[in-house]
Amino acid sequence: MxxxxxxxxxxxxxxxxxxxxxxxxxxxxxxxxxxxxxxxIKPYRESVNKDLDSVIAFAADTYSKNDGELNTAIGNFMADAVFEMCNPVFEKRTKQTIDMVLLNHGGIRSIISKGDITSRTAYEVMPFDNSVVVTPMKGQQIKDMLSFLASKKRAHPISKLKLTLSQDYSIKEALINGSEIDYEKIYHVATNDYLYNGGSRMHFLKSKDTVYDLDYKIRNLLIDYFKKIDTLQPSIDDRFTHQKD
Structure with missing residues (x-):
């Protein structure tokens, strides 16, 4: 004071x-x-704590952002949850679909421990008020994004993008929605407002075209996703990998 x-x-x-x-x-x-x-304030505090501590799902294991090289179970879950919860909203508003999701590894602020998941879990994993935005990205922006991911060698959460790096960390394969990337096409990429505005040096996300603010906080969509499922059991997969031989 x-x-x-x-x-x-x-x-x-x-x-x-x-x-x-x-x-x-x-x-x-x-x-x-x-x-x-x-x-x-006591009754208000008790009411808030009751809401935050109510069990809404169950985690089959403990998940950390350090449990994988280029993709992690917790990062995959977060990116997939953004796609699953936001794509219907975006489609309803624009008659278009989200092509892929990109978040940042540093935005995951806590582990998810094995056992009961509560709303408080979402606040611990995502304590920030970041909201989802969908940005239209053209060919050069997509190339810059792929180069960024390959050079950083970090498990930034992605969904609907498959990126395979060769032994020397050059890009061997890049697919969006299972198809080769058409660099003449505009792709709609879901991310958060912090990254869109240049956070984590992701300046390639900024678009001169219309950006769509879904007014949906990542923390809130995680809570909605937890309520939608019974058991959380994400896994490390082949969406972002490095071939060592």
Missing amino acids: FVMAVFITACKQDYSLDKIIGKRNAITDSLKTNAKIEAY
Whole structure:
């Protein structure tokens, strides 16, 4: 907590700042709780905690963003969940479909532990207020995206994109929706607003064409996805791989 005192000198109606004195008061456990305020917010806190801790699904195993080289079970789940929950929304609004999903490895902020999944789990995995946007990407943007993924050698979550790297990390194969990429076509790529605006150096996502903001927070769609399923059991697969020989 920062306390500031301001001294103002006056001459008739003209005022000027004379000096500023600041003092920092640390917020620690030594500060006394206001009993009236605590009593007022207690029922709200209990209601929120009850909602957050209600079981909505079950995790078959513990999933971490460090459990794979170029794709992870938790990353695959998140990208697939974005596609599954957002594609119907996008299709209803635009009569078009999402071609692929790209998220960022660093955006996964927690493991999912084996056992009960609650709404709090979604808040732990995705504590940010990032929303899904769909950006139209042309040929050069797609090439830049593939080069970025190949050069970073990191398990950025993807869905509907299959990328195979050769031993020297050059691109051996790249498919979208199981088909060879047509660089004359416009692909609609779902991502989040942070990445679209250049986060994690993904500047290639920015489009001069219309970007579609689905107004759907990733955290909320994860909760909706958890409620839709019974058991979470994603796996590491061949969507993004490196051939070592």
